[in-house]
Amino acid sequence: xxxxxxxxxxxxxxxxxxxxxxxxxxxxxxxxxxxxxxxxxxxxxxxxxxxxxxxxxxxxxxxxxxxxxxxxxxxxxxxxxxxxxxxxxxxxxxxxxxxxxxxxxxxxxxxxxxxxxxxxxxxxxxxxxxxxxxxxxxxxxxxxxxxxxxxxxxxxxxxxxxxxxxxxxxxxxxxxxxxxxxxxxxxxxxxxxxxxxxxxxxxxxxxxxxxxxxxxxxxxxxxxxxxxxxxxxxxxxxxxxxxxxxxxxxxxxxxxxxxxxxxxxxxxxxxxxxxxxxxxxxxxxxxxxxxxxxxxxxxxxxxxxxxxxxxxxxxxxxxxxxxxxxxxxx
Amino acid sequence: xxxxxxxxxxxxxxxxxxxxxxxxxxxxxxxxxxxxxxxxxxxxxxxxxxxxxxxxxxxxxxxxxxxxxxxxxxxxxxxxxxxxxxxxxxxxxxxxxxxxxxxxxxxxxxxxxxxxxxxxxxxxxxxxxxxxxxxxxxxxxxxxxxxxxxxxxxxxxxxxxxxxxxxxxxxxxxxxxxxxxxxxxxxxxxxxxxxxxxxxxxxxxxxxxxxxxxxxxxxxxxxxxxxxxxxxxxxxxxxxxxxxxxxxxxxxxxxxxxxxxxxxxxxxxxxxxxxxxxxxxxxxx
Amino acid sequence: xxxxxxxxxxxxxxxxxxxxxxxxxxxxxxxxxxxxxxxxxxxxxxxxxxxxxxxxxxxxxxxxxxxxxxxxxxxxxxxxxxxxxxxxxxxxxxxxxxxxxxxxxxxxxxxxxxxxxxxxxxxxxxxxxxxxxxxxxxxxxxxxxxxxxxxxxxxxxxxxxxxxxxxxxxxxxxxxxxxxxxxxxxxxxxxxxxxxxxxxxxxxxxxxxxxxxxxxxxxxxxxxxxxxxxxxxxxxxxxxxxxxxxxxxxxxxxxxxxx
Numbered sequence: 062x063x064x065x066x067x068x069x070x071x072x073x074x075x076x077x078x079x080x081x082x083x084x085x086x087x088x089x090x091x092x093x094x095x096x097x098x099x100x101x102x103x104x105x106x107x108x109x110x111x112x113x114x115x116x117x118x119x120x121x122x123x124x125x126x127x128x129x130x131x132x133x134x135x136x137x138x139x140x141x142x143x144x145x146x147x148x149x150x151x152x153x154x155x156x157x158x159x160x161x162x163x164x165x166x167x168x169x170x171x172x173x174x175x176x177x178x179x180x181x182x183x184x185x186x187x188x189x190x191x192x193x194x195x196x197x198x199x200x201x202x203x204x205x206x207x208x209x210x211x212x213x214x215x216x217x218x219x220x221x222x223x224x225x226x227x228x229x230x231x232x233x234x235x236x237x238x239x240x241x242x243x244x245x246x247x248x249x250x251x252x253x254x255x256x257x258x259x260x261x262x263x264x265x266x267x268x269x270x271x272x273x274x275x276x277x278x279x280x281x282x283x284x285x286x287x288x289x290x291x292x293x294x295x296x297x298x299x300x301x302x303x304x305x306x307x308x309x310x311x312x313x314x315x316x317x318x319x320x321x322x323x324x325x326x327x328x329x330x331x332x333x334x335x336x337x338x339x340x341x342x343x344x345x346x347x348x349x350x351x352x353x354x355x356x357x358x359x360x361x362x363x364x365x366x367x368x369x370x371x372x373x374x375x376x377x378x379x380x381x382x383x384x385x386x387x388x389x390x391x
Numbered sequence: 392x393x394x395x396x397x398x399x400x401x402x403x404x405x406x407x408x409x410x411x412x413x414x415x416x417x418x419x420x421x422x423x424x425x426x427x428x429x430x431x432x433x434x435x436x437x438x439x440x441x442x443x444x445x446x447x448x449x450x451x452x453x454x455x456x457x458x459x460x461x462x463x464x465x466x467x468x469x470x471x472x473x474x475x476x477x478x479x480x481x482x483x484x485x486x487x488x489x490x491x492x493x494x495x496x497x498x499x500x501x502x503x504x505x506x507x508x509x510x511x512x513x514x515x516x517x518x519x520x521x522x523x524x525x526x527x528x529x530x531x532x533x534x535x536x537x538x539x540x541x542x543x544x545x546x547x548x549x550x551x552x553x554x555x556x557x558x559x560x561x562x563x564x565x566x567x568x569x570x571x572x573x574x575x576x577x578x579x580x581x582x583x584x585x586x587x588x589x590x591x592x593x594x595x596x597x598x599x600x601x602x603x604x605x606x607x608x609x610x611x612x613x614x615x616x617x618x619x620x621x622x623x624x625x626x627x628x629x630x631x632x633x634x635x636x637x638x639x640x641x642x643x644x645x646x647x648x649x650x651x652x653x654x655x656x657x658x659x660x661x662x663x664x665x666x667x668x669x670x671x672x673x674x675x676x
Numbered sequence: 677x678x679x680x681x682x683x684x685x686x687x688x689x690x691x692x693x694x695x696x697x698x699x700x701x702x703x704x705x706x707x708x709x710x711x712x713x714x715x716x717x718x719x720x721x722x723x724x725x726x727x728x729x730x731x732x733x734x735x736x737x738x739x740x741x742x743x744x745x746x747x748x749x750x751x752x753x754x755x756x757x758x759x760x761x762x763x764x765x766x767x768x769x770x771x772x773x774x775x776x777x778x779x780x781x782x783x784x785x786x787x788x789x790x791x792x793x794x795x796x797x798x799x800x801x802x803x804x805x806x807x808x809x810x811x812x813x814x815x816x817x818x819x820x821x822x823x824x825x826x827x828x829x830x831x832x833x834x835x836x837x838x839x840x841x842x843x844x845x846x847x848x849x850x851x852x853x854x855x856x857x858x859x860x861x862x863x864x865x866x867x868x869x870x871x872x873x874x875x876x877x878x879x880x881x882x883x884x885x886x887x888x889x890x891x892x893x894x895x896x897x898x899x900x901x902x903x904x905x906x907x908x909x910x911x912x913x914x915x916x917x918x919x920x921x922x923x924x925x926x927x928x929x930x931x932x933x934x935x
Contacts, residue, residue: 114482114486161662164666165666168482171482171486172617172665173665173666175617176618176621176661179654180655180658180662183651183654186651243795243796243797244798244799244804245795251772251775254774255772255773257734258771258772259772259783260753261763262783262784262787262846263759263787264793265793266755302614310487310490313483313484317483345498346494346502349490349498350491352487352488352491352494353488355487356477356485356488357477360481
């Protein structure tokens with residue numbers, strides 16, 4: 062029973078992963094939800110758990126896309142090797158960006174990440190050999206997952222690809238759940254609450270922030286790589302300011318108090334975008350309205366709304382689970 | 392005519408527009424401690440309202456006077472009705488709120504005027520070029536430089552020489568003190584926001600005959616505004632002026648020397664300032 | 677008590693702290709004997725808190741050296757000095773408001789250990805919960821009842837006690853308390869005074885306090901600061917009668933008080 066309680070977030074995520082093929086027609090769309098959910102998890106690690114508002118997530122997303130694209134196209138590496146290397150590229154780029162950005166705090170930190178995001182965008186724009194510039198890196202293949210020449214999983218059809226993305230997502234989610242509930246994860250919360258106090262009590266705040274940046278970068282790069290495989294192209298847009306902005310928006314809409322909320326935020330945005338843009342090309346206007354509503358009335362995001370509904374239905378039975386508050390242990 | 396001199400003069404012209412764009416954001420941040428991600432959207436509105444006013448047969452000069460006031464009024468109303476409710480919340484909600492607002496405005500513009508963009512002609516009296524010996528320069532751009540200089544002087548007088556201005560400057564140091572002095576802080580906030588937004592719209596009106604009105608100019612303007620405000624120093628009039636001119640001139644020169652690098656350079660400058668002198672070149676150290 | 681000279685546990689020499697053109701602390705020397713209560717007093721703006729910041733490593737000193745328990749800690753940041761046995765409380769309450777009181781203390785207990793926070797796998801249960809020490813401090817600070825509440829919801833007095841508790845959690849050799857009783861009600865102050873006095877056995881206490889009732893009654897040594905410099909230093913009786921100190925304080929707050 063305790064095991065279920067400890068892992069309830071992951072189990073909810075599993076439920077969603079299993080439910081999507083039943084509720085959604087398009088395997089690509091379902092994959093997109095999970096891909097962006099990974100990116101939002103990366104952003105939430107920084108924002109919800111450490112209190113770092115980063116406008117630079119697009120950098121790691123783009124790095125992921127371009128790295129995987131280049132490894133598959135240029136170097137023809139097998140997927141089982143290319144994917145971990147992509148995550149590594151994300152980690153390295155995040156450590157670089159983080160190392161510079163954490164020299165400042167609050168608004169200045171956020172603006173630094175914004176400036177760096179713009180710099181990377183223009184770098185990507187001009188380094189056309191590596192990135193394909195405006196056109197993006199074309200012809201990213203979708204090789205089957207194989208080890209030592211033995212094919213394990215074909216990724217050809219959209220739903221086959223979805224299985225793979227779901228696997229990556231669930232593994233990543235589980236790892237992140239472990240990390241956020243660990244001693245390290247709890248220390249991040251302390252940093253979020255009061256950096257000065259955390260330092261005064263003995264924590265190497267810089268080092269810890271770098272560590273969470275590394276995690277965030279790795280997860281986000283994984284997402285970017287998966288997107289490149291899904292779309293067949295590593296586009297310039299994934300490293301654009303808009304991309305960073307939207308990842309941040311999805312994070313806040315979903316709610317920053319736990320990991321599952323990140324899946325909610327990504328799912329909501331991706332599905333709304335798909336559904337609404339079909340009906341009305343100016344659907345972003347509705348998103349704008351929603352953003353304003355969330356800032357004014359629903360700061361706990363979609364998760365908060367669901368939580369309130371749940372409590373209403375259950376008749377207020379004590380505090381609802383919140384991963385960023387330590388649970389009361391007997 | 393020396394191409395570099397031309398670019399420097401262009402740079403001054405652009406720089407003055409950048410100043411107008413940034414000074415509003417700088418003052419809003421200085422006083423309200425609020426990062427306005429919708430700032431570019433008000434610049435956008437200025438350009439489009441100008442276009443529409445002219446379509447309706449209004450004089451450019453009339454549009455120049457009315458549009459900033461109209462947009463400023465919208466800003467003032469928004470601050471009172473909506474924005475002030477998030478001041479006490481975490482920063483990410485300031486940002487989210489204004490990002491949402493910016494989206495609404497941008498999409499609204501596309502809905503009304505279409506996604507393509509429109510041309511705005513400068514008034515007849517400012518068409519053509521000025522010739523002064525070897526110096527040949529478009530009349531309208533010269534007008535922009537002179538006009539924004541006058542506005543800058545006016546703003547400076549407003550900030551340094553009037554009660555409202557003193558209250559704004561004092562409030563940037565401490566809002567508690569200002570309210571203790573008996574001034575109505577909430578009113579000052581609203582007026583300040585309206586003023587900040589009006590200057591952005593004015594920049595939009597002035598920019599329209601140069602580059603037309605186009606739905607994504609708001610995003611571009613937002614990026615520039617951030618760079619100028621950071622480089623010059625947040626919350627400082629002089630910072631916005633120096634920052635604007637600096638960025639404008641650098642950008643102009645770079646566009647002849649290394650076009651692709653121009654955009655990169657300004658963000659590198661922003662990053663460098665944030666790392667080395669976060670309060671900006673002219674900010675309080 | 678014998679008069680054998682004891683090596684000071686803290687020896688700060690020539691401490692200077694400048695902020696741009698403003699010099700907050702100018703050429704301060706401070707020697708603190710182990711297992712004593714050493715108070716730093718002075719009018720507002722004397723530089724007491726800034727001095728604290730340089731001693732605990734919260735801010736780097738512009739010049740000067742600091743030796744703690746035989747180790748030169750001048751170049752170490754605050755989180756590094758914690759490991760050498762220095763812990764502090766803050767003048768303005770600085771806790772982890774959204775986390776509960778137990779968690780605040782657990783984090784403080786854990787923080788002393790060098791790579792404790794690097795555990796990204798195991799949750800803070802079992803031995804990592806540090807129950808015993810946390811319970812002990814809760815008991816000592818009278819906070820057992822509110823252990824499960826978010827620190828931000830505590831009353832001011834309770835928060836001030838938790839502030840001190842956070843410093844104790846590090847089992848430090850020297851505790852730096854910055855105005856621990858600030859804003860506290862009369863009832864709470866008595867308890868805090870007794871508590872600080874009781875720390876002497878196991879710890880060295882360096883104390884900034886405005887409450888002269890406490891300072892005069894429990895201090896072993898008092899350093900008086902004014903405008904960034906040390907004005908005079910000595911035992912409570914000496915300070916009480918010192919003319920310079922009276923002038924500095926405009927004479928009316930240093931006579932000590934009841935209990």
